[in-house]
Amino acid sequence: MQQRLSRATVLSIIATGLLSFMGTLVETSLNVTFATLTKQMQVNLATIQWLTTGYLLLTTLTMIASAHLIKRYPAKTLFLIAIMCFTLGDLLSAVAPSFPIILLGRLIQAFSTGLSIPLMFHIILTSVPPRRLATYNGMAAMLIALGPALGPTYGGLLTATWTWRMIFWLLLPLIVIPKLQEQISHAINPGKTVFSLIFIF
16 A cells, blocks of 8 residues: 655655755856856956856755754754745845845855755655655656756846846745745744754854
8 A cells, every 4th residue: 555645745845846946947047147247247257157156066065064954953944944045045146236245145045955955855765655765756856957957048038038137036936835835834933943043053
């Protein structure tokens, strides 16, 4: 008899999967906007490339540290931190008037991505029955691979049609999906979250 996953587990996987996908999508979406950004931000190409290089670097470092964080803090608390950081980074990047501000926004988003990807796999490995692990791991890996592949097309279309800032504005509705927010608000103790935030940073 096949074991069924609980509603909370499915929603948790969807939530972390969506956040991971958005994180990997914006990872490469700015690559096609470098020529535009060098003019608007008044910096050279070598400097503007840090928007991608810095993103990849901090994402990797956060993923390395995530093993310790997941052991020490509740997964739900870490997810709330990840979604708060992604939202803040997205807003900063969307309204950035200068290179340092957009770089800061990108680095905050990178921290979020570095948390959300390991969290997604952590939830899958600890909550999904062994017989269904391959299926869920495959879907998770597909999401992570799909984001960077679609990023340049996503960024190029929005930049050509509107402006590069739409790369970030268009993600905001996905971040605040009511169902996911409802799940988070019922699952996390605010006091404990604030306490955890202080000691993580």
